[in-house]
Amino acid sequence: MSTQIRVLLAKVGLDGHDRGVKVVARTLRDAGMDVVYSGLHRTPEEVVTAAVQEDVDILGVSLLSGVQMTVFPKIFALLRQHKVEDMIVVAGGVMPDEDVEELKRMGVAEVLLQDTPPQYIIETLTALVAARGPR
């Protein structure tokens, strides 16, 4: 039985920088995960719909445009609406420290900022899925 981790990596809104998220995608692939990439300029609705259909373990949202405090509340509301409150949400990109704390209070499991070593990303995601248990 395979316990392969499935991840959706998403870019939301008017943010055209995807070099980082593509590097993360390859890193996770090379760690043996199935990675669905959303492409650029998606809406929160599109991202959550895709995450639900793909039934990913982890929804990773990469943001470099500073709209995290608008986007994440929407994402959590949509996840509840789709009855998938158990999905693990991880944020990545560049954001101020005070937002990081607020995001964690909101339910973001982990915020992985710039300069996070690839191995740390792999270990963090693997640990989050292990802590959640089978589903």
Next chain:
Amino acid sequence: MARPYIPSLDLIDPASKGETWAIARLISRAEAGVPEVREAIGQIYKRVGRAHVVGITGVPGSGKSTMVNRLVRRLLDDGLRVAVVAIDPSSPYSGGSILGDRIRMSDLVMHPNVFIRSMATRGAVGGMAHAALDVVDILDLAGFDKIIIETVGVGQDEVEIAKASHTTVVVSAPGLGDEIQAIKAGILEIADIHVVSKCDRSDANRTLTDIKMMLRDGVGGALTRGWAPPVIGTSSLDNEGFEELVAAFEQHLAKLDGAPGIERREQISIFRLRKAAEALMLEKLRTESDFETYGQRVAARQTDPYSAASAIVKHFSTET
């Protein structure tokens, strides 16, 4: 925010009502090969068989995903519910994958009658994933009328898709080969419908002609008796040819439900059974055999590959 494990049998009801989270969760368990899901698949199997399963295959870069995007739009216009299973390759080294077909279908995501699921091959050969047939049943249960399986970009002889789908579409793109490519055995033979994509390109006529000549020479079209595979040119850029393609689906489906078509449905079931048996045996092989121990002995030439394999197989065949 963890929640208790929901038994697969309890997911059947919400999935049959079209609840996306339940459909998606059943698919994940089938894909992972969780033994617990098999009873649910068994129950689902007895309830389904209504959907039309269309396999779409072709070489990498032939335009499959973009074409599927247009095709699904056209089917939605008829009020149909459409599911797409898009298969991408797993890395042979890490086992991981990047599933990118969704990007080309992103304008379909928000349509309420569409469900798109990406799958990785996970070591399966033949262009399909092991669990693709279970996934088809789950989507059938959920009420999808058309289920489109898009294979990985294939080479010349990954032909399993034809054993798993009611109607197989082989996509060829202009500029990839000459008439000798078209008379080789393999993938071109399995088509119930030939599509030449990118017909906005000037060299598309040549490809259309090559395939028509191939059919005239009697290569291909053997899978559904009494059916002559049509050759349809499409352009995803100009949105052309899809009317004709959808009409060909319906003609082929009508043929399938006639007397010779019954055989095809039986063939699909036999393939299904074979796959299920393989899955059970492989699982036992993986979990109960010590390939590393035997492998070391083979490497040291203390034993040979056939004797070691025979010992492994004997071990698990006496176990049950």
